[in-house]
Amino acid sequence: MSSYRPLHDGWTLTAVSGDAEVAGVAAAVPGCVHTDLLAAGLIADPYLDDNEARLAWIGRTDWVYETVFDWSGDGFERTDLVCEGLDTVATVILNGVQVATTANQHRSYRFPVRHLLREGANTLTVRFDSAYAYAEAQRAALGDRPGAYAEPYPFIRKMACNFGWDWGPTLVTAGIWRPIGLESWSGARLAEVRPLVTMEGADGRVRVHVRVERTAEGPLTVDAAVAGVTAQARLEDGQCEAVLELAVPEPEPWWPRGYGAQPLHELTVSLDGRRWSAKVGFRTVELERDGGAFTLAVNGVPVFVRGVNWIPDDCFPARVTRERLAERFARAAEANVNLLRVWGGGLYESGDFYDLADELGLLVWQDFPFACAAYPEEEPLRSEVEAEARQNVARLAHRASLVLWCGNNENIEGHADWGWQEKLAGRSWGAGFYHDLLPKVVAELDSTRPYWPGSPYSGAPDLPPNDPARGTVHIWDVWNREDYTRYGAYTPRFVAEFGFQGPPAYATLRRAVSGELAADAPLVLHHQKAIDGGAKLLRGLGEHLPQPQGFDDWHYLTQLNQARAVAFGIERFRALAPHCMGTVVWQLNDCWPVVSWAAVDGDGRRKPLWYALRRVYADRLLTVQDGAVAVVNDSAEPWTGELSLVRHSLTGKPLARASAAVEAAPRSVELVPLPDSVAVPGDPAAELLAVRLGGTRIVRFFAEDPRVAFPPAAYDAETAPVPGGLEVTVTARTVLRDLCLFPDRLDPASTVDDMLLTLLPGETATLRVTGSPDPEALVGHPVLRVVNGPTVWTGARGRARGR
Structure with a gap:
């Protein structure tokens, strides 16, 4: 038997280095230093204006979290302190005695502490040393490594994008970011349950690997059950591992979205009154590679991947609730997405993330957390990488939605094509992880799905990694240098990254920037992290759209151009099927309010790109x-x-x-x-x-x-109240090119159900708007926009008319 007690109350936060005068501040656990300081009113919101620039000191400061809790003898033989997430360089102290030190955000930990507990009040302290100080010390010891950014993220097992990215702020966190608590138990406990779920012919197969931790000798019985089928294993004295086999006759298969249903069955494993459970789905996954192909097949059926890349949804992950994930996943599903790629500069995501993917039929491509840099393979990093990989592969092995393990993002390409080899001068860069350690871990612990060393990757170490003719390709000459029509020159097998920038929704940008809204305003530029991003946005309009005349035009035209560019690429690549069998757009989501490649901005608002994705990712195109x-x-x-x-x-x-x-x-x-x-x-x-x-x-x-010799836009518009908002009917008197409504300009809570509509004279579109925007303003400039409308063209020949 066992009991669990969360330790989430009564925490305080104190700065113990640097010049910060922070002591005894109330702290939320799970959470992080930034959110605690924000809640206490000690810092301004780092997502607003340029506040981020004044908060770098937080990541260079050492912090102490502390709480006092009461404890009394509970009759169990053992009590463990269970830390599901410590970010990152932590020293754990109980009643003045050091319990452990850790240096990996991607792992969970369990420490026996019963011998340190005492009747009455107990003090638990977790000290977090500066992630910067740790990483820079490792860099000094191991030698520098090249990367995309002059930050030390390859030298610490921590979410890399905390150190800033071309879409993210530099906000280096610390804190107890996942639950922490005391688990007491006697006799034996289930230390690890690793079900491997697949199908053999028409029958489902579950091979449950169980590892037990004991406090005493003696025989043990482990039971497993799923879909009405049971199995039992007996562990004799000294035995700690068992495998239980369950064969389920002809279960209904689990399918990706658009290919069938997603039936899930509860799998339970029991030991001495202790119970582990999870939902599993029966399916097979293969990666077909003949002739350079990269084709994911589920249950023997090739799947054209309509994917999006996923980044951490917040710089402070403890704020990402199941409800927030469900909203993001709903946006993906509504846009006809069938795969999420969990990008390598982020995290192994929460259980809620994979639960929702299983339930919705959203396939998951999981990168191991390595991105855009040469990573040292020496100790202590090698042991940390193996430990986190073993733990997370075992944690996620039963997931029906998980279809691919991928070794890294762009590191193989970086070594081959970005001039790293000369800078490395023979030092390690991660090849041993991607070609040896990680595939061995996956082969040992999860034989039910394929492993791919990295993306882009052509299938062998001696091949050019970003060759469109083989494996996965990333296309970034578009956006960086080339017009988006360049996509038409590619005949790839699988496009795992490509995209184009656009600003966030008006209401999102207005919330984030207190000053002038202009493309070149300093505070707007602070929310553009890409090198030369503002100029690339304007250059990207090319011959496709006019140059903007003021902020309103800039906002509409660059959002529109983003949508057109990505749609152009997807249409090209889908038309090449089955030669090309997938596109994974960069990116679905944002972690803060920013000009970026996302379809859904940092406040959760849909950009025009999202509406374009819904159309070009539809079953029929x-x-x-x-x-x-x-x-x-x-x-x-x-x-x-x-x-x-x-x-x-x-x-x-x-x-x-x-x-x-x-x-x-x-x-x-x-x-x-x-x-x-x-x-x-x-x-x-x-x-x-x-x-x-x-x-x-x-x-x-x-x-x-x-x-195009567009006539000045002319239309009739009517609004009518409906439950929850307004119905807007637009009738074109002239051709209307890419009609959009932006109701959030009037009411930040307002949304519209469709946009990017081209109407011929006499055609009508009816749009549904939520919220309470002003009806008259809703159908006029700059809320209602068309390319051939007012203020878009220099020397406009007329004004759109509406009523």
Whole structure:
């Protein structure tokens, strides 16, 4: 038997180095120093204005957390202090006696402390030394290593992006970031339960590896049960490990979103009244690599990955609740995403994260926490890496959603292509982790899913790592140097990173910046972390959109360009299936209010990119590619019908028509050549192409927007109250290019259900707006925007009319 007592109350925080005068401040556990100081009113919110710049001292200070708790003898043989997360360089002291030192945010710890407990009051102290001081000392001892940023994150097992990234602030944390408590027990306890769940033919198989910790000798019985099937193992004197086999006849398989249901079954393991349980789903996962392919197959079915990269959702992870994760996951699912890549500069995520992924059918690609740097392999780091890998592989092995372990993000590419080899001068850089240690750990502890050494990676150490013809590729010449039409020159097998920047929602930026909102305003620029990011945003407009005339134009046009750029890439890559079998957009989410590549900003608001993702990640997609219409059908049913092709004037007058019978098989792409009658315009500046199949319609212009002879936008708009908000009906009098509503400009709580709509004259769109924005202002500039609307064009020829 056992009992558990959380130790989350009564903590105080004190600075014990540097010049900070912080003593006895009430502290929240789980939490961190930054959030405690913020709650106490001792620092300004680091996410607002440029407050971050004045808070670097926190990461260079040593801190002490302390609490006093009462304890009395409870009759158990042993009591352990269980620390699920210490960030990072910690010394644990109980009643004046040092219990342990730790230096790994990615691990949990258990320390026997019964001999140190006393009747009545007990004092628990956790000292956190500066992560900077520790990492810099390791760097001095082991020799510097090259990386993307001049920060010492490779020298400490801690969330790398705490040290700043091209989308994140430098806020180096410390604290008890996951639960802490006392567990008392007698006889024996389940030290580790590692179920490996798969299918053999039509039957489900669970192989439960159990490790037991004992306080006494004697036989023990371990029981396991799932889906009505039971198994039992007997441990004799001295035995501490057992394997229980459960065969479940013909369970309903677990499938990714869009491929089937996600049935989950409770697996229980019991020992001497102690019970462990988890939800498991039956499926198989393979990685098909023939001919340079990178294709994930679940239950034998190849899956086209419609993915997004996931970064830590907050710089202070203890603030990320299950409810917040559920909201982010809902946004992913609504955008037709089927995979989340947990990026290597962050964390092994919480149990809530993987629970939600299992329940929603969102596949998880899990990077080990290494990113964008050469990592030393010497001690003490090697032992820490092995310990964290063993612990987390065992913790996550039963997860139905987890389909891939990946060794790192961009480190193999960095060593090959970023000039690291000369700087390293023969020093270790992580190859031993990615090609030896980590694959051995995965092979030993989790045989149910594949391991991939890193991304990008071409499948062998001697191959160029970022070769589009093999394995996974990251495409960053677009955004950094090239126009987004460059995506059209790629024929990749799998794109694991690509993206384009855009600002956050207006309400998010307005909350974060107290001063002037302008593209070049100092406080706005503080929320742009990419090198030369502001200039790249404007340069990225290229020939596609006009240069903005003021902040409102900058905000709309750069958000719109972000959406168009990413959509262009996804359409290209989906049209290449099955040669290309996946895209993983950089990125779904943000950790604070920032100009970035995210589709959902740091306050959880959807950017125009999110609406574009929902369209181009839909099961069924029409896209014009290289003189043909690609009919992309990633659904389980055939997509049949008459493909309608109409070349229109900008007034909506049909100029030419064509049609073709289409029968796109499930999970296929059919290419329909465009006849010259509709593909070749008489006047590219005054015509467009409309393509329709069933309920799906796309519009393509023959010239870039600045060269289109758009009429001044004219429309009628009506608003009507509905439960929870307003219904907005817009009827086009002229062509309306990329219609968007931004109701958060009027009411920060307001949202809209759709945007990026192009309407021909006479067409109508009805939008649903939540919240309480002013109805009249809602349908006027700058809340309602179209490319050919007011103030977008220099010397605008008219003003949009609405009522």
